[in-house]
Amino acid sequence: MTTLPASPPAASRVTGLTMADGIQVEAMFTADPKARFELHWHAEWSVGAILEGRCEFTCAGERQVARAGDIVLMAPFMLHTAGVSAQGFRMVMLYVPHAWASARLGWPPGLRGGLHRGVWRDAAMAGALAAAAQAQDGAQAGRLLEEILRAQASGELVAVERRAGDARVEAVCEALATEDACRIDPGALARRVGVSREHFHRLFRTAVGMTPAHYARLARIGRAKALLRDGHAVAGCGGAVRLHRPGTLLALVPPLLRGHPGQLHGRARARGKGRVRN
Numbered sequence: 001m002t003t004l005p006a007s008p009p010a011a012s013r014v015t016g017l018t019m020a021d022g023i024q025v026e027a028m029f030t031a032d033p034k035a036r037f038e039l040h041w042h043a044e045w046s047v048g049a050i051l052e053g054r055c056e057f058t059c060a061g062e063r064q065v066a067r068a069g070d071i072v073l074m075a076p077f078m079l080h081t082a083g084v085s086a087q088g089f090r091m092v093m094l095y096v097p098h099a100w101a102s103a104r105l106g107w108p109p110g111l112r113g114g115l116h117r118g119v120w121r122d123a124a125m126a127g128a129l130a131a132a133a134q135a136q137d138g139a140q141a142g143r144l145l146e147e148i149l150r151a152q153a154s155g156e157l158v159a160v161e162r163r164a165g166d167a168r169v170e171a172v173c174e175a176l177a178t179e180d181a182c183r184i185d186p187g188a189l190a191r192r193v194g195v196s197r198e199h200f201h202r203l204f205r206t207a208v209g210m211t212p213a214h215y216a217r218l219a220r221i222g223r224a225k226a227l228l229r230d231g232h233a234v235a236g237c238g239g240a241v242r243l244h245r246p247g248t249l250l251a252l253v254p255p256l257l258r259g260h261p262g263q264l265h266g267r268a269r270a271r272g273k274g275r276v277r278n
Contacts, residue, residue: 017133019142023100027133027141031090038219039173039208041077045096047145048072049126053089056218057081058209059118069123073152075115077161079173081208081215084222092130096145098160104146107157114155168193172200172207186212 012030019025026044031052039058054067059080066072066083072091074080076098083089098112105113125144132140171193189212190200204212 015133015136017094017136017138017141019100019138021100021142023097023142025097025100025138025141025145026095028093028095029091029133030093031088039079039081041079042074042095043076043098045076045098045101045149046072046074046093047096047129047148048091048093049129051090051092051126051130053085053087055083055085055089055091057083058215061207061209062118063209064119066119067121069121069126070119071122071126071129071148072119073115073148074118075112075153075160079207081218082222084218086221092133094129094133094141094145101145101149101153105149105153110160111157112160113149113153114158116152116155120152168195168203169207172203184212184216 012028014026014028017025017027048066048071050066050068050070050072052068054065056063056065057080058064059074060078064072068089072093083091101107102109102112107113125148129141129144129148131137132144172189175189175192186200186204187197190197193200193203195203201212204215208215210218
């Protein structure tokens with residue numbers, strides 16, 4: 001059985017892989033990515049392997065939880081949030097051009113295969129994919145990516161680009177793209193979309209896959225951890241993400257990078273200019 005590779009440095013790093021046919025694939029290794037949490041999409045296929053811990057995110061209106069040994073697959077233009085975890089996690093994500101996938105799987109222009117699953121457990125594949133990316137072995141990464149896509153993206157053909165759905169659900173998605181996820185106001189957004197607060201909650205769950213409160217909580221956890229990694233004090237960090245009592249922050253972000261938030265703050269201060277950058 002393939003084992004997961006040893007831990008890389010804590011900071012995110014991005015490498016380029018050249019596949020056997022010359023196509024370039026970007027591989028991002030990261031621990032608790034300091035990425036944009038708000039709903040967003042990529043034009044490429046996103047193929048990830050969770051190496052440690054667990055994370056929670058939403059994709060195409062469904063809440064997902066991915067754990068160590070899981071593979072994550074998102075098609076181009078699928079709306080999703082970044083992964084967030086109070087406990088911490090480590091992953092590698094490969095961004096694969098659709099043109100390469102289409103040529104390999106024989107899809108007609110403008111179409112792709114429907115997904116069978118977006119998250120599934122395959123520790124051997126996760127370890128092999130991470131090892132190929134770490135070694136910058138583009139040929140092996142290409143073989144693994146093709147195997148994943150053939151297995152999980154072979155459903156009924158659908159359009160590559162995302163098609164608009166219910167106009168009010170689309171309005172919620174558009175509103176979230178411009179809102180601070182940590183400070184969303186369901187009442188104000190409901191008025192902006194033109195529906196009651198109760199109806200907005202239903203539309204929100206359809207668009208995002210979770211309640212507004214859960215969405216904001218995940219965003220606050222992600223931002224709090226990023227601020228703590230950058231050396232901000234616990235009290236100041238809590239105020240910045242609307243977690244005003246230090247005890248609340250400590251309860252939400254317990255073993256951050258295997259350390260108490262206060263210990264992490266001390267590490268960041270000691271590093272000075274050599275801060276971890278995700």
